[in-house]
Amino acid sequence: xxxxxxxxxxxxxxxxxxxxxxxxxxxxxxxxxxxxxxxxxxxxxxxxxxxxxxxxxxxxxxxxxxxxxxxxxxxxxxxxxxxxxxxxxxxxxxxxxxxxxxxxxxxxxxxxxxxxxxxxxxxxxxxxxxxxxxxxxxxxxxxxxxxxxxxxxxxxxxxxxxxxxxxxxxxxxxxxxxxxxxxxxxxxxxxxxxxxxxxxxxxxxxxxxxxxxxxxxxxxxxxxxxxxxxxxxxxxxxxxxxxxxxxxxxxxxxxxxxxxxxxxxxxxxxxxxxxxxxxxxxxxxxxxxxxxxxxxxxxxxxxxxxxxxxxxxxxxxxxxxxxxxxxxxxxxxxxxxxxxxxxxxxxxxxxxxxxxxxxxxxxxxxxxxxxxxxxxxxxxxxxxxxxxxxxxxxxxxxxxxxxxxxxxxxxxxxxxxxxxxxxxxxxxxxxxxxxxxxxxxxxxx
Numbered sequence: 001x002x003x004x005x006x007x008x009x010x011x012x013x014x015x016x017x018x019x020x021x022x023x024x025x026x027x028x029x030x031x032x033x034x035x036x037x038x039x040x041x042x043x044x045x046x047x048x049x050x051x052x053x054x055x056x057x058x059x060x061x062x063x064x065x066x067x068x069x070x071x072x073x074x075x076x077x078x079x080x081x082x083x084x085x086x087x088x089x090x091x092x093x094x095x096x097x098x099x100x101x102x103x104x105x106x107x108x109x110x111x112x113x114x115x116x117x118x119x120x121x122x123x124x125x126x127x128x129x130x131x132x133x134x135x136x137x138x139x140x141x142x143x144x145x146x147x148x149x150x151x152x153x154x155x156x157x158x159x160x161x162x163x164x165x166x167x168x169x170x171x172x173x174x175x176x177x178x179x180x181x182x183x184x185x186x187x188x189x190x191x192x193x194x195x196x197x198x199x200x201x202x203x204x205x206x207x208x209x210x211x212x213x214x215x216x217x218x219x220x221x222x223x224x225x226x227x228x229x230x231x232x233x234x235x236x237x238x239x240x241x242x243x244x245x246x247x248x249x250x251x252x253x254x255x256x257x258x259x260x261x262x263x264x265x266x267x268x269x270x271x272x273x274x275x276x277x278x279x280x281x282x283x284x285x286x287x288x289x290x291x292x293x294x295x296x297x298x299x300x301x302x303x304x305x306x307x308x309x310x311x312x313x314x315x316x317x318x319x320x321x322x323x324x325x326x327x328x329x330x331x332x333x334x335x336x337x338x339x340x341x342x343x344x345x346x347x348x349x350x351x352x353x354x355x356x357x358x359x360x361x362x363x364x365x366x367x368x369x370x371x372x373x374x375x376x377x378x379x380x381x382x383x384x385x386x387x388x389x390x391x392x393x394x395x396x397x398x399x400x401x402x403x404x405x406x407x408x409x410x411x412x413x414x415x416x417x418x419x420x421x422x423x424x425x426x427x428x429x430x431x432x433x434x435x436x437x438x439x440x441x442x443x444x445x
């Protein structure tokens with residue numbers, strides 16, 4: 001397992017102590033070495049007899065990963081340890097520092113969506129919601145991903161129905177049960193090693209920590225964090241940032257981690273253009289082809305374009321030897337990556353764009369194409385309103401690429417085609433003795 005995976009894994013598990021502590025595990029002890037109590041609990045989680053043997057079997061350097069993760073607030077004198085501390089600070093910038101809530105449950109971000117002005121009256125009510133402490137269950141999504149809605153007064157924040165407090169406290173008491181289920185699934189890591197084990201942990205944390213808040217209101221420390229970011233999202237973004245900081249420093253060793261103005265990150269986004277036209281470019285034909293049906297081909301085409309962004313994003317990361325934590329988003333025909341702003345990365349992105357454009361042209365002509373854009377970010381862009389500016393620049397870059405997409409391939413389109421066109425999609429070439437093209441044949445399964 002290379003250094004990128006090692007740093008990313010320490011990032012994914014740096015706050016596992018919060019989950020461990022809320023589940024009633026571990027033991028409070030002096031924590032000066034780790035600076036904060038939850039970091040000590042992270043150390044204890046790694047040493048837990050139900051955890052350590054499996055981790056030691058899955059990863060050769062688990063003690064090093066443990067020290068990186070547990071000391072993210074009090075780093076040792078190494079680049080890996082220091083970038084994790086910096087990444088934690090940057091990943092925490094999204095936390096609300098004005099609102100507060102004493103309940104230890106994850107709020108929905110939809111609380112912030114409103115089409116009316118905030119109420120100033122004492123008795124006006126507002127809606128807010130929390131997620132149940134349940135693992136993701138795709139067979140029972142309705143009872144999993146939809147928040148429980150509660151009413152409270154807009155001005156004071158008091159619950160409109162006092163009995164809701166008991167319901168909330170009952171939900172908070174379910175941390176031990178959630179951890180117990182997590183532990184059962186964790187045992188399956190024994191089937192994996194190194195990079196595969198890393199991916200297993202990534203999806204395991206997504207399954208169980210999607211509903212666990214990354215931070216909560218703390219009276220003793222005066223922390224006013226509002227719990228609307230999950231522990232999983234905080235940790236995966238931290239891992240992406242840490243990998244970028246580390247690799248940028250490999251190319252530019254003189255870079256100072258405290259330099260917040262240098263543009264060290266690259267926010268890259270690519271999308272497949274022509275998806276809707278591609279999916280529905282199929283028609284019923286008079287042909288004796290076993291298994292051929294329009295609905296079957298529609299499903300095949302839909303699946304193909306839905307999985308394509310995930311495959312393409314992983315292809316880029318494999319070229320860079322980066323873990324999947326550097327994928328910020330993948331879906332809806334597009335993907336977004338957080339990468340270091342290095343010459344190595346820029347060269348690979350250009351090579352990827354050229355290769356994929358050529359492939360899509362050869363296989364699909366102009367039915368499918370790729371457009372992409374990128375924006376350079378500094379540490380300052382990850383704080384406050386500057387991120388909005390960077391995302392706007394990214395979208396402008398993508399829009400410019402859309403206006404000149406496949407310009408170098410337009411003159412080559414169809415120049416090598418024969419006279420026979422697919423009877424189904426009426427677009428791609430086919431062999432004389434066949435009625436449909438190879439892609440229509442493939443996508444009907």
